[in-house]
Amino acid sequence: MLVIEDLHVKVGDREVLKGLNLEIKSGETFILFGPNGSGKTSLLMTLMGFSGYKVVKGKIIFKGKDITxxxxxxxxxMGIGMSFQRxxxxxxxxxxxxxxxxxxxxxxxxxxVLNLAKKVNFLDFLDRDINSGFSGGxxxxxxxxxxxxxQPDLLLFDEPESGVDLENMALIGKIVKNLLRGNGESPRPDVPMKELKKIRQVSGLIITHTGYILDYVNADRGQVLMNGQLCCEGRPRDILEHISKFGYKECVRCLNK
Amino acid sequence: MSEQIKIDRFKLEGMEVEQDLQQFVSKYKEELEMAGIVVNELERSGTYLHLNQNPLQCKSHQSGLEILDIKDALSKYDGLPDYYWKAVDKNKDEYTKLAASKVHGGYFIRVSKNVKIKDPVQSCLFIKDENVGQSVHNIVVVEEGAEVHIITGCATSHKVKSALHLGISEFFLKKGAKLTFTMVHNWGEQVEVRPRTVGILEQDAVFQSNYILLKPVKIVQSFPVVYLNGSGAVARFNSILVATPGSYINSGNKIVLNAPNTRGEIISRAITTGGEIIAPGVIEANNVPAKGHLECKGLILNDGVIHAIPELKGTRSGVELSHEAAVGKIAQEEIEYLMARGLDEDEATSTIVRGFMNVDIMGLPLKLKQAIDKIIAETEKDMF
Known part of the structure; x- marks a missing residue:
């Protein structure tokens, strides 16, 4: 689905991504960890193609096409969709x-629209100007x-849990999960799992600090972004546990190795 | 650019026109509809039509709603001593003096005490011939507890390039009266426009003005003023202005809060695609408690000038006046947000501009809103 090769990105004169290599396969959900200012949001903005994020080296390949x-x-x-933080x-x-x-x-x-809005409990907001006076949740x-x-095929989520109260977290978790499953293909007894997977393959790249979202989505892999470089690949829950106990020290060591 | 008009270019008399209403209406149906006029009068409680220098139609469909040509009203009511030139100063400038010396017509609309008119009253001041000078004098009296919405469309026929419109408007809102006054201007490229408008509000009166100017014009110079002389009175001005190349629009508003518990709000949206817009807004508070807010936003697309001049004057301790003004271009962040949803750059830009010109706040009847949306869609084609 997505292949990133030796990606270097500058914002102004500052290099924020320093040679990233990453592949996210069809149907795979990838979790990105990392301290504030490590370049996580910059990566998402670069993938979406925003001005101000200049690719100075490397390339981005989506569905086999160079989209750099x-x-x-x-x-x-082409099928990239992003959830914005602000x-x-x-x-x-x-x-x-x-x-x-x-x-x-x-x-x-x-x-x-009404039916979709009902699912995210948003009927009352349909006639409001977009984002005008909206709270975090x-x-x-x-x-x-x-x-x-x-209905994108690659979903980019920038901290889907930030600013959300616990009650809404469950709702948001469920929706994110459904989106990653291609808008809600639930398991069905009459369709083999193998076939169900073929209906629609959606991939995800999720940035998280707290890891709350991991309670809801079936994440396949995770990695830490430190100072514009990727390190410490592993199972998302293992990475989260490590970070919550020891912070990002391990990542610094890993990078300096 | 000089705002002076060479008045002798225009013919202020002798422009006699046919008096056949049906013919007029069918011939200029499109222009009338674009100015917000419903020609079959569906969902309208009355109509006043004025063509060049002559009144053409004066009709009320409701008791308690009086619609007269101003000349008839002056003779019927002994010169309207309480109202005629009582809000606007006759000697204010050369245009008021000229308007006073030559009155072609205009409407006198009065709503009787406690009568609430459900459907809007419509009026149209129309110029169909080249170099016509049109001078109208309008008076609106909303008696105690009465309510009405007046829609005035001012327009020229498509073929008219050059004309002059002088319009005096005087509004009197008695205790608890409510007036919504919506004005749509569709002029020609060389048309010069000088409205002079003053409103006087008594206790608990509510005045809302909506002004929509989207089409090319040579010069508009307009500065309606309302005086809130009774406690609890409220006034609000909404305007949407578009200046195309060659247009010069000097359009502002003034609210004077003279009584306790009065409130005033001025909201203006200005877009230039090459023309010049001067947008002064003044709120003055001379009593307490009084609240006023002024909001002026300007978008410069292509080239052009927007000169926003927000002005607040408080003469008593305890007044609460505020303003916000912003002039600039469309934020790249907003364009890219919409592009991330699949809109290309042009679609994103026009979506944002359409939002900027959104008239929802005015609470207009559906037909008029559709007419305005149509003008916006047309205007938009030439914007980028």
Whole structure:
């Protein structure tokens, strides 16, 4: 699904990613850990193609195509979708209308905005201007609603649990899980697991600090990003346990080896 | 750019026109509809039409709602001594003086005490010939406890390039009265426009003004002022202005809070695609408690000038006045946010601009909103 080769990225004059190599396979969920300022968000922004994140070396390959220099919207139309941490407010643009626009390039264009909104408990916000006065948790639900309409094949989540209270965490966890399963292909007795997997393969890249999201999604692999370099690959829960006990010391040692 | 008008270019008299209403309406249906006029009068409680220098139609469908041509009202009510030139100063400038010397018509609309008019009253001040000078005088009286929404569309026929419109408007809102006044301007590229508007609000009166100017015009110079003289009165101005190349728009508002517990709000959205917009906003508070807020946002697409001048004046301790003003371009962050959902750069930009010009806040009737959306869609084509 996604292959990153020797990726170097600069923001202004500062190099924020220093030679990243990473592959995320179809149907795989990858967890990215790392201290503040290590370059996690920069990686997501670079994958999405935002201005200000300049690839100075290396390349990004998505679905077998080099997308390193493609504009943001083409990446989105190819199937990359991102949940923003701090999305901008757009006055006069109703949430309902934006959700409808998100479906324009989805596999299934016919979406039922009301039904989707109900799933994220967001009916009351459909007539509000997008992100205007939304709380942290409301932003998360709004972002998920847009992604549900967009139906991307590669999902980029920037801290899906930040600013969310415990009650909403369960809801958000469930939706993220459904999105990663291709919008909710639950196990069915009449379809073999092998076949179910073929229906739609969705991959995910999730940034997390707290690891709460790991209670909900079936994460395959994880890695730590330190000072713009990847290190310490392992099972996400093992990495989380290590970080919560010893911090990122191990990663520093690993990098300096 | 000079805001002076060479008045002698325009013919202020002798522009006699046919008086056939049906013919007029069918001939200029499109222009009328774009100015917010519903020609079959569905969901309208009354209509006033004025063509060039003559009134064409004056009709009320509801008791308690009086619609007269101003000349008829002046003769019927002995010169309207309580209202005629009582809000606007006749000697304010050369345009008011000229308007006073030559009155072609205009509406007198009065809503009787405690009568609440459900459907809007519509009026249209129309110019169909080249170089016409049109001078109208409008008076609106909303009696105690009464309510009405007046939609005024000012327009020129598509073929008119050059014309002059002088318009005096005086609003009187009695105790507890409520007036929503929506004005849509669709002028031609060489049309010069000088409205002079003043409103006077008594106790607990509520005034809302909506002003929409999206089409090219040569010069508009407009600065409606409302005085909140009774306690508990509320006034709000919303305006959406677009200046295309060659347009010069000097459009502002002033609210004067003269009584306790009064509130005023001025919200303006300005876009230039090459023209010049001067947007002064003034809130003055002379009594307490009084609250005022002024918000002016400007977008410069392509080139052009936006000059936002927010001004607050408090003369008593305890007044609460605030303002926010911003002039700039569309934030790249907003464009890319929408691009991440699959919209290309042009789609993202126009989505943001359409949001910027959103008129939801005005609470307009559906037909009018559709007409405005249509103008916005047309205007948008030339923006980028």
């Amino acid at each position: 220099n493609l504009p943001v919207y083409e990446r989105a139309r 999305p901008p407010t757009i006055h006069g643009l109703k949430t309902r209308d934006l959700v409808q626009m998100c479906a324009k390039y989805a596999q299934n264009k016919e979406i039922d 409301e932003i998360k639900r709004s972002e998920l609603l847009q992604l549900m309409a967009q």
